[in-house]
Amino acid sequence: MGAGNVTQISKFILLGLSKEPEMQALIFGLFLSMYLIAVFGNLIIILAVISDSHLHTPMYFFLSNLSFVDICFTTTTIPKMLVTIWTESKVITFAGCISQMYFYIHLAVLDDFLLTVMAYDRLVAICHPLHYTVIMSARLCGLLVLVCWVISALHSLLEILMVLQLSFCKDLEIPHFFCEIKQVIRFSCSNTSLNDTVMYAAAMLLAGAPLAGIIYSYLKVISAICGISSSQGKYKAFSTCASHLSVVSLYYCTSLGVYLSSAPTYSSHSSATASVMYTLVTPMLNPIIYSLRNKDIKGALKRVLCMEGVKTQIVLGMKWP
Numbered sequence: 001m002g003a004g005n006v007t008q009i010s011k012f013i014l015l016g017l018s019k020e021p022e023m024q025a026l027i028f029g030l031f032l033s034m035y036l037i038a039v040f041g042n043l044i045i046i047l048a049v050i051s052d053s054h055l056h057t058p059m060y061f062f063l064s065n066l067s068f069v070d071i072c073f074t075t076t077t078i079p080k081m082l083v084t085i086w087t088e089s090k091v092i093t094f095a096g097c098i099s100q101m102y103f104y105i106h107l108a109v110l111d112d113f114l115l116t117v118m119a120y121d122r123l124v125a126i127c128h129p130l131h132y133t134v135i136m137s138a139r140l141c142g143l144l145v146l147v148c149w150v151i152s153a154l155h156s157l158l159e160i161l162m163v164l165q166l167s168f169c170k171d172l173e174i175p176h177f178f179c180e181i182k183q184v185i186r187f188s189c190s191n192t193s194l195n196d197t198v199m200y201a202a203a204m205l206l207a208g209a210p211l212a213g214i215i216y217s218y219l220k221v222i223s224a225i226c227g228i229s230s231s232q233g234k235y236k237a238f239s240t241c242a243s244h245l246s247v248v249s250l251y252y253c254t255s256l257g258v259y260l261s262s263a264p265t266y267s268s269h270s271s272a273t274a275s276v277m278y279t280l281v282t283p284m285l286n287p288i289i290y291s292l293r294n295k296d297i298k299g300a301l302k303r304v305l306c307m308e309g310v311k312t313q314i315v316l317g318m319k320w321p
Contacts, residue, residue: 010093011092011094012091012097013091013092013172013173014080014084014091014176014177015090016084016090016272017177017272017273017276024085027085028085028086031280032082034281035082035280038071038283038284041286041288041291042070042071042283043071044291045063045067045287045290045291045297046068048297048300048301049061050064052299052300052303054300058121058141059122060297061141062114062118062121063290065145066114067286069111070283070286072103073104073279073283074280074283076100076103076178077100077177077178077279080092097179097184098163098179100178100179101160101163101179102156102157102160103156104180104181105152105181106152106153106155109152109156109206113151113152113210114145114148115210115214115251117144118244119214119218119248120213122221122241123218125240126221126224126240127220127224158202159181159202162194162198163184166188167189167190169189172187177276178275180275182199185199218245221237224237225237225238243294246289247286250282250286250289254277257277258275258278
């Protein structure tokens with residue numbers, strides 16, 4: 001389009017999940033409840049890992065990082081959505097939209113990387129148990145997490161810088177509850193072929209490589225477990241991976257749902273609904289899965305809750321002799 005038809009936009013309009021006024025109260029209550037469960041559930045996991053010395057191991061170090069990232073991930077989109085429903089104002093500024101896209105991409109990729117690092121940790125623990133503490137040293141664990149943060153931040157920065165080069169003809173009505181980068185690019189007046197190429201190439205590389213790493217790790221793990229003679233030993237080895245496998249399955253199934261629903265043959269409403277599973281349901285279920293399937297976490301949570309109960313009794317006893 002000619003330069004005269006292109007204006008510098010200052011805001012976007014987020015249409016949300018539903019246009020029906022009678023649905024807004026239900027959506028607000030449901031999403032607020034799920035958001036609070038996700039935040040407090042992951043906070044409890046972090047507190048349990050910090051407070052219990054038995055959990056000061058690489059596996060739970062990575063888990064606490066995953067919980068922290070999940071809190072940030074849900075906070076990137078859900079509070080803005082709740083404010084939009086409460087105030088009945090669907091406007092988000094251009095700067096706010098760009099910031100939301102940056103942190104959404106950054107944290108989504110970081111989630112993927114951390115799950116891969118956790119799979120590598122299980123590989124070392126089961127395939128090389130005698131050298132586990134040597135291989136998974138505190139220095140290596142810290143370095144792995146740092147590399148995950150840096151790569152995901154640089155990738156997100158690249159995507160956002162490319163979006164900033166685009167021109168938009170008017171204020172956009174995004175059929176979503178947050179600024180999803182594909183939806184934003186779709187309404188650009190500029191040539192977006194380079195953006196699309198980089199986006200899909202990065203998705204294949206940054207999602208495909210971690211997935212390949214997870215599959216390789218668990219093939220090695222399964223091979224090692226099959227070599228264990230006792231059934232009790234097999235069960236014990238597999239039980240250390242069960243929670244992570246459940247979370248990985250949930251993560252990639254919801255990611256696949258988001259990818260498939262973003263195809264042109266599906267409606268924008270389908271894409272937004274699939275995104276709910278990815279951005280909110282998965283972070284909400286992660287701490288529940290680890291709490292139910294992991295004995296160490298369950299034990300740590302009981303000790304934390306008992307400690308809090310004792311402290312409360314002491315405080316009440318001091319106030320009411």
